[in-house]
Amino acid sequence: MEVVVPPDAEIIASVVNGDIDAFTVLVQRYRDLCFRFALRILGNRDDAEEALQDAFVRAYRALPACRDRARFGAWLYQILVNECRTRATRTARRDRHLVDVTPDVADPASHEDSAVSEEIEYALAQLVPEQREVFLLRYVEELGYDEIAEITGVGVSALKMRAKRGCERLRELLEGVVR
Amino acid sequence: MRIHSNMEHDGDEPSREDAEFARQLGSILRTAESPRLGFDERVRAAIQDAQRSQTPQAAPSAATVLGLRPRVTPIAAWRRRRSVTLPPAAWGALAAGFAAIVSLGTLSIARRASMMPQAPGGTYGVQAQPARQAVAAAPSHDTVYVVRFVLTDASARTVSLVGDFNAWAKRATPLVAVKPGVWSAQVALPAGRHEYAFVVDGKHWVADPASERLADDFDTPSSIVTVGTD
Numbered sequence: 001m002e003v004v005v006p007p008d009a010e011i012i013a014s015v016v017n018g019d020i021d022a023f024t025v026l027v028q029r030y031r032d033l034c035f036r037f038a039l040r041i042l043g044n045r046d047d048a049e050e051a052l053q054d055a056f057v058r059a060y061r062a063l064p065a066c067r068d069r070a071r072f073g074a075w076l077y078q079i080l081v082n083e084c085r086t087r088a089t090r091t092a093r094r095d096r097h098l099v100d101v102t103p104d105v106a107d108p109a110s111h112e113d114s115a116v117s118e119e120i121e122y123a124l125a126q127l128v129p130e131q132r133e134v135f136l137l138r139y140v141e142e143l144g145y146d147e148i149a150e151i152t153g154v155g156v157s158a159l160k161m162r163a164k165r166g167c168e169r170l171r172e173l174l175e176g177v178v179r
Numbered sequence: 180m181r182i183h184s185n186m187e188h189d190g191d192e193p194s195r196e197d198a199e200f201a202r203q204l205g206s207i208l209r210t211a212e213s214p215r216l217g218f219d220e221r222v223r224a225a226i227q228d229a230q231r232s233q234t235p236q237a238a239p240s241a242a243t244v245l246g247l248r249p250r251v252t253p254i255a256a257w258r259r260r261r262s263v264t265l266p267p268a269a270w271g272a273l274a275a276g277f278a279a280i281v282s283l284g285t286l287s288i289a290r291r292a293s294m295m296p297q298a299p300g301g302t303y304g305v306q307a308q309p310a311r312q313a314v315a316a317a318p319s320h321d322t323v324y325v326v327r328f329v330l331t332d333a334s335a336r337t338v339s340l341v342g343d344f345n346a347w348a349k350r351a352t353p354l355v356a357v358k359p360g361v362w363s364a365q366v367a368l369p370a371g372r373h374e375y376a377f378v379v380d381g382k383h384w385v386a387d388p389a390s391e392r393l394a395d396d397f398d399t400p401s402s403i404v405t406v407g408t409d
Contacts, residue, residue: 016348020226027219036212049214056222057229064347065399067384120204139205160192167197170204178203 009069016064023060030073033141034080040136041084043125051087055080077151081133088129116177123173131166134159324368324406328375328387333360335379340364342375342401349378370407376400 006025014022034055038048058079059066066075124132137148138159145156152159193201328340338354344366345351354362354377374393377385386392386400393401 020223023226024219024223027222031218032211032213035214036210039212040208045215049218052214053218053222053225057225060226061229064341064349065384065401067399117207117210120207124208135201136208139201140208142205157191163201164191164193164197167193167201171197171200174200174204178200178207 007070008072012063012066012069012072015060023056023063026059026072026076027056030076034076037077037136037141038080038084040121040124040140041129041132042087043121047087051083052080055083058083074147074150078153081151084133085129119174119177123170123177126173127166127169130154131162131169134162135166135170138163324370325365326368326404326406327363327365328354328377330354330362330377330379330385330387331360332362332379335360335362337380338362339378339381340366340375341378342373344368344373344375349381368404368406372403372405374401374403376402 008026008029011022011025015026031052035048035052038051038055039045042048042051055076059076062079066072068075124135127135133152134148134154137143137151138145143151145159148154148159149156154162192198330338332338339349340352340354341347341349342352352364352366354364357363375387377387379385384399386394387402390402390404393403
């Protein structure tokens with residue numbers, strides 16, 4: 001059996017012509033990657049899911065204005081980054097930066113991994129939002145600086161400076177935890 | 180606290196050691212994460228809710244849905260609009276009767292070509308002409324405004340009008356070449372503020388340089404026309 005994966009542009013054309021079901025394909029295609037970013041940025045699953053849901057709704061409604069349909073993923077990231085920034089500002093007073101990590105398995109190795117992850121999440125939450133954003137896009141999502149600049153609207157030089165300061169801060173915070 | 184000397188690395192990028200450390204953290208954080216079950220259905224329901232909450236003919240523009248709150252200042256051109264009073268039954272006749280439209284005011288607006296966004300292979304200029312069609316008044320009144328949209332582009336092969344009045348569908352309102360390089364379409368608009376843009380050759384999204392311009396978060400340009408709000 002041959003599985004044909006339609007390109008984003010083709011799916012978007014269907015959506016713009018009124019096929020809402022086609023949009024579900026895009027949701028499924030980008031859901032997990034985007035959710036991981038939102039989760040790391042916002043620090044909890046409820047906010048991350050809400051941000052991602054709103055980002056998808058906004059993307060759907062703005063789809064006719066998506067000029068480069070082959071780069072829908074980057075365009076969606078732009079919307080998500082903005083959504084996360086808005087929510088992060090709104091919830092800044094709430095002290096909910098830690099991801100609610102619940103180990104699925106209770107074996108010691110898994111527990112140790114979770115503990116390390118929690119330490120990293122905690123350290124990540126200590127970064128200023130601009131540094132956290134570029135760290136996640138660069139070192140977790142492994143995007144190039146040019147792509148990050150396109151997504152965030154921040155110049156490459158400024159991004160590199162933020163990355164530098166963020167990396168230095170993380171190393172200070174996690175010295176001895178991660179080797 | 181560790182202090183990195185500028186001698187350790189080149190410029191303002193993370194040092195090699197810091198970057199390696201960051202990559203290590205990244206690999207730990209690059210675990211699969213998924214929203215809870217039912218997320219796709221919740222997104223779909225939210226989209227349907229959003230669609231239901233829209234007015235019948237209005238799909239919001241990118242600028243609107245992305246949360247921008249554009250400042251609306253009607254330009255002089257559109258203050259010269261003419262209103263038409265139509266009974267509801269005349270809407271159909273209006274749609275079919277554009278050929279008989281008589282233009283009333285004439286307005287030319289020239290803007291420098293440098294103001295044009297993404298104008299591949301051509302320069303653009305715009306003339307906007309508010310117009311009206313005289314229709315006998317009826318006891319039930321709906322005021323509409325017949326607005327002529329004109330784009331001058333000698334290199335365009337097709338031009339269409341997209342806006343919140345046609346759900347941003349690029350095939351809904353094609354412009355007609357009324358003379359070489361001059362594209363025109365007339366559209367009946369209800370009173371209010373409308374956002375629109377031109378699509379040249381089916382792919383180049385162009386704001387109207389003769390009108391107030393918006394740009395959404397991604398620099399997608401659109402324009403504003405405000406009619407019937409004196």
